[in-house]
Amino acid sequence: MARNFNADPVGQNSCAAHNLKTELVFLLSWLLNDNVAFLYAAAAISGYLFYEVMHFSYHIPSGDRAEKCFLLVPGWRQLRQTHILHHKRHKMTEANFNITLPVFDFLLGTLYWEPIGKK
Ligand SMILES: [Zn+2]
Numbered sequence: 001m002a003r004n005f006n007a008d009p010v011g012q013n014s015c016a017a018h019n020l021k022t023e024l025v026f027l028l029s030w031l032l033n034d035n036v037a038f039l040y041a042a043a044a045i046s047g048y049l050f051y052e053v054m055h056f057s058y059h060i061p062s063g064d065r066a067e068k069c070f071l072l073v074p075g076w077r078q079l080r081q082t083h084i085l086h087h088k089r090h091k092m093t094e095a096n097f098n099i100t101l102p103v104f105d106f107l108l109g110t111l112y113w114e115p116i117g118k119k
Contacts, residue, residue: 024040055100057070057080058083058084079101081113083099091112094112095110095112096110
């Protein structure tokens with residue numbers, strides 16, 4: 001019997017994962033269980049928020065008040081430098097594709113670095 005994900009939306013059988021309308025959440029819930037689907041949804045949302053905040057922070061103008069908050073994060077200055085280098089026209093299509101953390105740029109050999117302040 002197929003599960004009806006919209007049944008009992010506020011009762012004991014409801015789950016936050018059921019309200020997320022993504023096929024993968026439904027598939028995980030159907031194939032495994034609601035906890036796995038919820039963990040996937042929470043990780044996906046958290047990862048996307050992390051991506052958005054970090055990308056926003058890299059584009060804050062130098063000297064802005066908001067920059068002072070991010071300068072408190074260890075390594076943020078170097079992460080912003082990798083993103084600034086990514087936006088250079090001659091490097092944009094070949095280096096520093098990772099926005100949040102340059103793990104896969106390192107592993108795939110696309111990490112490019114110039115010292116901060118070099119033009
Ligand atoms: Zn950017």
